[in-house]
Amino acid sequence: MKYHVFLSFRGEDTRLNFTTHLLQALKDEGLDVFFDEEKLERGEQLSQALSRAIAVSNISIIVLSADYASSKSCLVELSDIMDRYSVEQQIVLPIFYHVNPSDVENIDGSFKKSFDEHETRRSVDEVKQWKTAFAEVGKLQGWHIDGSISDR
Template sequence: MASSSSSSTLMKYHVFLSFRGEDTRLNFTTHLLQALKGEGLDVFFDEEKLERGEQLSDALSRAIAVSNISIIVLSADYASSKSCLLELSDIMELYSVKQQIVLPIFYHVNPSDVENIDGSFKKSFDDHQTRCSVDKVKQWKTAFAEVGKLEGWHIDGSISDR
């Protein structure tokens, strides 16, 4: 019993929000952030929580580690961002050892394209393979395919989503 109470005191954020800013920051993600905060949740949102001059990848890894839940907004260009893929790898590592709940939102993308690394995601990973180590790209692909297998929300832009 002592370990569960000590682990809960380590948690700093209710939710870590992972998204590609250029894709969703000014629309969907902003609304999601407001809704979560409106429910009284403490959300790690990079623009609000990062300290000036702080090493970005280290700060994000720490924030992920001290969050109860990660919500990943998977948009068409999510996989083109190395920082998004680094976040995703950290998130899925914690998920695999049952230290975090992961909730994917498939935002205008097909969940099977995430799981199978198809469509725009295939091109993004092909581009990474020309610039990054084989091991790093393999790690990212594994994490990406795993999040594609999870239950989540599919927001396809139809009239019922609005």
């Protein structure tokens, strides 16, 4: 394996706060983390590079934020991660960042709206694949960070 951890997140939601701190904490523990801003080489096809990085990682940590499902690239990444989880038994650790885990599993709240919008622009099969992966990650044990004082 090339990376200890592949970090999946929606940049606009968490890059400048939670994800930056998580990345630093993982690095402080001596882990080699795939973080798209640091590891992608110029000219590489983004989805191919991400897929390769997922394939050569021991663990995927998915930071599920309110707008995670609005991003096509996040959903493609998530689908790839969950494929590796089911076929190759890759470890997947979800972090439910200011979202309810049951909203992820049941594709409810802001996630329902995001998937409804994808259904107007993408193929039925593609969106179905994303929904399946999204609901599956919602069933996994993970961390729920709800923004209360105990999270700080």
